[in-house]
Amino acid sequence: AQGERPGPLGAVLDQTRARAQVLVLVRDSGSVATGELLGRLAQQLETHPPPGATAVVTGTVVLAQSTFDRLVTGFLQSLALSTVLIFLVLLLHFRSLPWALLGMLPNVLPLVALLGALAAAGQPITPTLVLVFSVATGLVVDDTIHLHLAIQQRRRTGASFADATLAASRERGAAIVQTALVLTLAFASLVVSQFKATFLMGLLLAGALAIGLVAELVFFPAAVLAMPVRHKEKRRMEESSD
Secondary structure, three states: OOOOOOHHHHHOEEOOOOEEOOOOOOOOOOHHHHHHHHHHHHHHHHHOOOOOOOOOOOOHHHHHHHHHHHHHHHHHHHHHHHHHHHHHHHHHHHOOHHHHHHHOHHHHHHHHHHHHHHHHHOOOOOHHHHHHHHHHHHHHHHHHHHHHHHHHHHHHOOOOHHHHHHHHHHHHHHHHHHHHHHHHHHHHHHHHOOOHHHHHHHHHHHHHHHHHHHHHHHHHHHHHHHOOHHHHHHHHHHHHHO
């Protein structure tokens, strides 16, 4: 750059500041392709640094990509942490590892279904979807709390887990259905929006609530009735009553 023939760097080199800036325009190909491009660029600069200088990759694209990476990493960590905390609460509540694992079914199934649907549709994780999963987790857990409390109340009277689950489902089922129906219709109204983020939020939240309702009132009681331990528990209750 300082010779008689500076070459292409002569157009961008600032001799007074000893600093050059090269602007590169990239196509918006998504976070995955952008991350691969930035990774290859960083590797190229590391293996072939400019002579007598240090090259740093920066700009809005790099900032957006790093923010997205931290967002996805934080989302996965928070999702795992919330799952562990819910499991620990259920474990303290039921004081039984099998029933705590079974109690996780209504909470985990909607989130797993949403992740599967997004993967099948090829939809990447975005900040909007992170917000959707956070809200969906809270809404689904809210209904299961009422159901589990009703189950525990009947367990304290001496009922088996299967009988307590069926009785709690019959008693709290109407309220859970009405709450889920109102919230599902409210979020489903967002699908008429032409803004993609709003559309996805309404679609996924409505789907999570619908799946959570089926999981709470259909899959969870069916899984409880299918557990072999319920027969042993029933015999122990009959022996204690005798």
